[in-house]
Amino acid sequence: xxxxxxxxxxxxDNAPGQEGRQTAxxxxxxxxxxxxxxxxxxxxxxxxDAHEPTPGASDQFAQGVAAGGRQAYTEYRGDxxxxxxxxxxxxxxxxxxxxxDDGMIVTPGTQGALFLAVAATVGRGDKVxxxxxxxxxxxxxVEFFEGxxxxxxxxxxxxxxxxxxxxxxxxxxxxxxxxxxxVFSNPNNPAGVVYSAGEIGQIAALAGRYGATVIVDxxxxxxxxxxxxxxxxxxxxxxPANVITIMGPSKTESLSGYRLGVAFGAPAIIARMExxxxxxxxxxxxxxxxxxxTWFAEPEGWMDERIRRHQAIRxxxxxxxxxxxGAFARAPQAGSYLFPRLPALAVPHADFVRILRIQAGVVVTxxxxxxxHSGDCIRLNFSxxxxxxxxxxxxxxxxxxxxxx
Amino acid sequence: xxxxxxxxxxxxDNAPGQEGRQTAxxxxxxxxxxxxxxxxxxxxxxxxDAHEPTPGASDQFAQGVAAGGRQAYTEYRGDxxxxxxxxxxxxxxxxxxxxxDDGMIVTPGTQGALFLAVAATVGRGDKVxxxxxxxxxxxxxVEFFEGxxxxxxxxxxxxxxxxxxxxxxxxxxxxxxxxxxxVFSNPNNPAGVVYSAGEIGQIAALAGRYGATVIVDxxxxxxxxxxxxxxxxxxxxxxPANVITIMGPSKTESLSGYRLGVAFGAPAIIARMExxxxxxxxxxxxxxxxxxxTWFAEPEGWMDERIRRHQAIRxxxxxxxxxxxGAFARAPQAGSYLFPRLPALAVPHADFVRILRIQAGVVVTxxxxxxxHSGDCIRLNFSxxxxxxxxxxxxxxxxxxxxxx
Numbered sequence: 001x002x003x004x005x006x007x008x009x010x011x012x013d014n015a016p017g018q019e020g021r022q023t024a025x026x027x028x029x030x031x032x033x034x035x036x037x038x039x040x041x042x043x044x045x046x047x048x049d050a051h052e053p054t055p056g057a058s059d060q061f062a063q064g065v066a067a068g069g070r071q072a073y074t075e076y077r078g079d080x081x082x083x084x085x086x087x088x089x090x091x092x093x094x095x096x097x098x099x100x101d102d103g104m105i106v107t108p109g110t111q112g113a114l115f116l117a118v119a120a121t122v123g124r125g126d127k128v129x130x131x132x133x134x135x136x137x138x139x140x141x142v143e144f145f146e147g148x149x150x151x152x153x154x155x156x157x158x159x160x161x162x163x164x165x166x167x168x169x170x171x172x173x174x175x176x177x178x179x180x181x182x183v184f185s186n187p188n189n190p191a192g193v194v195y196s197a198g199e200i201g202q203i204a205a206l207a208g209r210y211g212a213t214v215i216v217d218x219x220x221x222x223x224x225x226x227x228x229x230x231x232x233x234x235x236x237x238x239x240p241a242n243v244i245t246i247m248g249p250s251k252t253e254s255l256s257g258y259r260l261g262v263a264f265g266a267p268a269i270i271a272r273m274e275x276x277x278x279x280x281x282x283x284x285x286x287x288x289x290x291x292x293x294t295w296f297a298e299p300e301g302w303m304d305e306r307i308r309r310h311q312a313i314r315x316x317x318x319x320x321x322x323x324x325x326g327a328f329a330r331a332p333q334a335g336s337y338l339f340p341r342l343p344a345l346a347v348p349h350a351d352f353v354r355i356l357r358i359q360a361g362v363v364v365t366x367x368x369x370x371x372x373h374s375g376d377c378i379r380l381n382f383s384x385x386x387x388x389x390x391x392x393x394x395x396x397x398x399x400x401x402x403x404x405x
Numbered sequence: 406x407x408x409x410x411x412x413x414x415x416x417x418d419n420a421p422g423q424e425g426r427q428t429a430x431x432x433x434x435x436x437x438x439x440x441x442x443x444x445x446x447x448x449x450x451x452x453x454d455a456h457e458p459t460p461g462a463s464d465q466f467a468q469g470v471a472a473g474g475r476q477a478y479t480e481y482r483g484d485x486x487x488x489x490x491x492x493x494x495x496x497x498x499x500x501x502x503x504x505x506d507d508g509m510i511v512t513p514g515t516q517g518a519l520f521l522a523v524a525a526t527v528g529r530g531d532k533v534x535x536x537x538x539x540x541x542x543x544x545x546x547v548e549f550f551e552g553x554x555x556x557x558x559x560x561x562x563x564x565x566x567x568x569x570x571x572x573x574x575x576x577x578x579x580x581x582x583x584x585x586x587x588v589f590s591n592p593n594n595p596a597g598v599v600y601s602a603g604e605i606g607q608i609a610a611l612a613g614r615y616g617a618t619v620i621v622d623x624x625x626x627x628x629x630x631x632x633x634x635x636x637x638x639x640x641x642x643x644x645p646a647n648v649i650t651i652m653g654p655s656k657t658e659s660l661s662g663y664r665l666g667v668a669f670g671a672p673a674i675i676a677r678m679e680x681x682x683x684x685x686x687x688x689x690x691x692x693x694x695x696x697x698x699t700w701f702a703e704p705e706g707w708m709d710e711r712i713r714r715h716q717a718i719r720x721x722x723x724x725x726x727x728x729x730x731g732a733f734a735r736a737p738q739a740g741s742y743l744f745p746r747l748p749a750l751a752v753p754h755a756d757f758v759r760i761l762r763i764q765a766g767v768v769v770t771x772x773x774x775x776x777x778h779s780g781d782c783i784r785l786n787f788s789x790x791x792x793x794x795x796x797x798x799x800x801x802x803x804x805x806x807x808x809x810x
Contacts, residue, residue, distance in 0.1 A: 003528035007677040015683055018481065049473040058470050065463050065662065068454040072662030076417070108513050108664070108686040115685045123408035124529075137684045144684065257470065257477030259513070259690035272412040278420055279542045279549065280520045281513040285664035285690050 001146060009143050014353075015136070016044035016365045016381075027354055030347050032402050039385075040361030041392035046336060046383030048254040051306065054294045057255055064290025072286040077274045078106025078262075082292050089296035090264060093222075094245065095235040102267040105274055106292065108284045110219045110248035110261035113273075114183075115141060116280070117215045117244045117263055120272035121181045122147040129174035129182040131166065133339070133370035133377070135189045135217065142183070150174040152182075153373075156191040156330055157341070163196040164188060171203065175210035182207060185217040186233070187224075190339040190370050190379040192332020194224070200231040204238035213242045213269070220335030222303065223252040225311045228333040234265060241266045249295045251336065251383070252306065258288040310336055313382050313389055320393045324400050336383040339367070342376050344405040349376050352403060360395040406551060414548055420541070421449035421770045421786075432759055435752050437807050444790075445766030446797035451741060451788030453659040456711065459699045462660055469695025477691040482679045483511025483667075487697050494701035495669060498627075499650065500640040507672040510679055511697065513689045515624045515653035515666035518678075519588075520546060521685070522620045522649045522668055525677035526586045527552040534579035534587040536571065538744070538775035538782070540594045540622060547588070555579040557587075558778075561596040561735055562746070568601040569593060576608065580615035587612060590622040591638070592629075595744040595775050595784040597737020599629070605636040609643035618647045618674070625740030627708065628657040630716045633738040639670060646671045654700045656741065656788070657711065663693040715741055718787050718794055725798045729805050741788040744772070747781050749810040754781050757808060765800040 012018055041047075064071045071079065080100070087100035098104055107113040118141040122128055126147045130138050131154050142149050152170045159165025164186075171182065182203070186195045195203070207214050216233045224230055234243045248261030261284075263273060277283065314331065317338055321329040326343030345352050349366065356362045367377030382389055446452075469476045476484065485505070492505035503509055512518040523546040527533055531552045535543050536559050547554050557575045564570030569591075576587065587608070591600045600608070612619045621638045629635055639648045653666030666689075668678060682688065719736065722743055726734040731748030750757055754771065761767045772782030787794055 001528065003526060003531065006528065007525065007680055010677075010680045010684070012481070012680045012683045015481075018683075045478050047474055048477050053470075058467065061466070061470075062463065065458075065466075069452055072453050073450050076420075108690070111684070112686040120412065121408060123406065123411065126408070140684050144681070257691040259686065259688070259693075272415075275412055275415045275417045276549070278417045279415070279516065279545050281517040281664065281686060283664070285513070285693055286662040288664075288690055288693065 006144065010140060014366050014369055027351060027358065030351055031355065031359065036360045036395045036398060038361060038391050038395055039388045041384055041388050042363040043380035043382070043384065043392070044363050044365050046251060046254065046381050047385060048256065050385040051254050051309070051383050053254045054249070054298055055302070056294050057258070057291045060290045060293045061258070061287055064287035067290070071290060074283055074286050074289060076278045076283050077104070077270070078284060079289050082106070082289055086262060086292050086295060087264070090247070090262070093296065094232040098264050099267065103270055104262060104264040105270050105277065106284045106289055107261045107263060107277065108259040108281055109250055109256070110217065110246050111137065112281070112284070113246040113248065113261040113263040114217060116273035116276050117246065117269065118142065118183065119145060119276055120269050121213050121215065126181065127174070127177060127179040129171060129179040131184045131188070132372070133190055133367070133374045135185050136369040138183045150177060150179050154188060154191065156188065156193045157328060163199055164193040166195065166199050168199070168202050168206070172206050175206055175212055179212060181213045181215065183215045185219065187220045187332070187334035189220065189335065190337045191330065192335045192337045192339065193330065194228050194230055194333045197229060197231040200233050201236060204233060204236045207242055208237070208239060213244070214238070215244045215246065217246045219246065219248055219251055221247065223307060223310060223336060224334040225307065225314065226333070230334070241268065244269055249292070253295065255291060258291045260284055260288055260292055309386070310383060313384065313386050314338070316390050317380070317382055317393050320390065320397055324397050336381050338380045338382055339377050342378065342400060345400070345403045346405045347403055353378060355403070356396060356399055360392070360399055362392045362396055411549065415545060420774070432756060432763065435756055436760065436764065441765045441800045441803060443766060443796050443800055444793045446789055446793050447768040448785035448787070448789065449768050449770050451656060451659065451786050452790060453661065455790040456659050456714070456788050458659045459654070459703050460707065461699050462663070462696045465695045465698045466663070466692055469692035472695070476695060479688055479691050479694060481683045481688050482509070482675070483689060484694050487511070487694055491667060491697050491700060492669070495652070495667070498701065499637040503669050504672065508675055509667060509669040510675050510682065511689045511694055512666045512668060512682065513664040513686055514655055515622065515651050516542065517686070517689070518651040518653065518666040518668040519622060521678035521681050522651065522674065523547065523588065524550060524681055525674050526618050526620070531586065532579070532582060532584040534576060534584040536589045536593070537777070538595055538772070538779045540590050541774040543588045555582060555584050559593060559596065561593065561598045562733060568604055569598040571600065571604050573604070573607050573611070577611050580611055580617055584617060586618045586620065588620045590624065592625045592737070592739035594625065594740065595742045596735065597740045597742045597744065598735065599633050599635055599738045602634060602636040605638050606641055609638060609641045612647055613642070613644055618649070619643070620649045620651065622651045624651065624653055624656055626652065628712060628715060628741060629739040630712065630719065631738070635739070646673065649674055654697070658700065660696060663696045665689055665693055665697055714791070715788060718789065718791050719743070721791070721795050722785070722787055722798050725795065725802055729802050741786050743785045743787055744782050747783065747805060750805070750808045751810045752808055758783060760808070761801060761804055765797070765804055767797045767801055
């Protein structure tokens with residue numbers, strides 16, 4: 001594939017955060033009624049002003065600057081002492097040891113980790129199993145490296161509250177067809193569902209049977225509601241040489257402005273990831289790496305309070321969404337995404353998303369970014385100011401009625 | 406090419422800054438004499454403790470943090486207001502306008518810009534003209550994207566002081582053979598030479614004649630010695646749709662710990678670069694972007710003093726190196742790299758580089774990272790503490806005598 005075609009496929013027009021580059025063109029004939037007043041809410045990402053960064057983050061950064069050259073120029077895989085500290089926390093969190101020296105890399109955000117992990121495992125023509133719906137970059141990365149995506153459905157709507165709803169038969173079929181890599185997020189982005197112990201066990205068993213590598217994005221795995229049970233893939237019956245786990249403090253901890261992530265697991269894959277990082281961006285910003293010292297070291301009770309506040313927002317928004325006739329909203333078990341399905345509308349859902357921005361000051365991400373089968377869904381990151389979010393979703397509900405088919 | 410082979414080619418064992426991951430294995434039989442005492446100097450990169458970051462950098466960072474969400478979540482191509490400010494400075498510096506909205510992207514370091522620029526222009530099998538010697542990542546990036554490198558020699562040793570020494574016949578031949586992209590650094594890394602107005606004019610003319618895209622890495626173009634004339638490729642007779650210029654404040658300004666770079670030029674290429682950045686690392690760390698407000702806005706006289714101090718170090722080190730019988734050292738006209746050629750030694754030069762680290766506490770980068778024809782050269786970043794650098798190069802000279810063939 002030539003470079004022009006490769007980039008033509010790599011659309012970012014509807015990517016979260018890029019709405020500012022869109023125009024309002026073509027909607028004039030569609031608009032119904034007056035704009036709805038209210039504080040604008042950008043649900044495309046979390047509001048770090050409403051949920052502030054971890055206490056002490058900027059102090060740690062300042063200490064990084066004060067440390068000078070040794071903090072500015074770390075190994076490409078990140079500062080050794082910081083890796084040691086983070087590895088110990090991640091071992092506690094996931095239940096099995098993490099090798100700070102050879103089994104871990106610090107990256108510019110979890111996005112950086114995901115990019116390197118896919119690049120390190122997927123070559124041209126390689127088959128890769130990808131969940132639908134799932135984080136849009138998974139698919140785009142496979143396409144960029146000219147892999148072949150084999151979709152696996154996640155039927156989170158029909159599944160009970162006790163499982164995410166992965167179609168395990170389809171996953172096995174993907175492996176049978178030759179998929180050598182499986183990439184998925186847990187909790188799922190966008191649906192907010194958590195894979196059950198049974199589902200994780202079967203993913204591990206299938207990966208083992210077919211010798212596949214699994215890349216699991218656990219970015220939101222600390223923000224869990226109502227005592228949901230979370231199972232770490234890497235802690236189960238899976239060959240450690242075939243798992244890469246990705247996490248980072250950008251979301252729950254609101255540290256996105258520092259661009260920090262980590263990948264940990266199979267040393268052979270981590271080694272490749274570091275080789276590539278050396279020509280992609282050298283390293284996560286050296287001074288920023290120092291902020292990882294706050295991670296898993298938050299003040300007593302801080303995380304509980306963060307979870308409590310998010311759960312309260314979730315509950316209010318889910319109630320409003322469920323009040324829309326014909327809409328479906330499964331309550332997320334973890335993370336800060338809601339992925340409601342809207343009823344039939346008189347305008348295409350893609351246009352409704354733009355109308356919502358123009359008429360109600362509400363930015364959401366269209367479902368098609370996550371799955372071709374999610375065209376009538378929208379994703380909302382509900383890590384927002386509570387009252388503003390409630391009011392914004394009320395405006396959304398009003399507009400749904402205005403445009404109902 | 407499968408993913409294993411692709412990564413096997415992407416060696417980083419001798420990459421600057423990765424020396425900590427090397428072992429001393431295999432040298433025992435080769436070592437002659439006792440270790441040479443002295444303060445260790447790591448010439449693989451600049452010492453930001455000896456030459457401190459731009460005044461006000463950390464204040465701007467703190468203001469970025471205080472700005473909150475809007476600074477944390479910028480457009481993927483970087484914050485709009487910061488782009489405006491930087492674009493104005495870059496237009497002044499290079500002599501022609503810079504389009505802040507469509508013709509510029511902020512990246513995680515100039516490395517990030519280089520990665521995105523090569524990715525956006527080089528597909529599998531595309532021919533790419535690469536200078537020898539030049540920054541090692543140029544070659545590695547072409548290899549990673551499965552392009553075909555066509556080397557063009559830079560004979561900086563034979564060239565007079567008034568030109569860099571690019572073999573323009575070879576460059577034309579590369580274009581005739583189908584090279585669609587030419588990547589080079591000016592000033593050259595590692596040799597520190599500046600391309601003359603005539604050379605730049607001919608590069609522009611050849612690129613125009615053959616419709617090739619030129620990516621020029623001007624990372625060190627502010628740190629110029631002795632009134633050398635610097636010619637900006639983008640300001641000459643070249644189709645603006647075919648030039649990408651890369652710069653950043655990591656080196657001269659010692660801001661590497663913030664990981665900031667910019668690419669500016671052809672909007673169609675910048676658009677691709679942003680699409681890719683969206684899946685590589687999203688954006689340069691949002692809070693770090695604020696530090697770009699210090700760039701080209703340094704206190705009166707600050708840059709002059711920085712240049713003066715580097716020129717003084719350069720002069721002392723060149724004198725010492727020229728005192729080694731059989732060595733060759735062209736005085737760099739810009740930047741902070743020295744690339745001396747050493748005389749014949751009794752051990753392979755690759756081993757000598759390791760011996761130098763073990764016996765003298767002097768870290769340098771082997772010439773083979775920059776060209777297969779530079780095996781007897783070493784690169785030193787002389788942005789160091791003046792006295793420590795002078796003493797370290799004296800130890801280097803002592804070891805050359807000890808191991809002389």
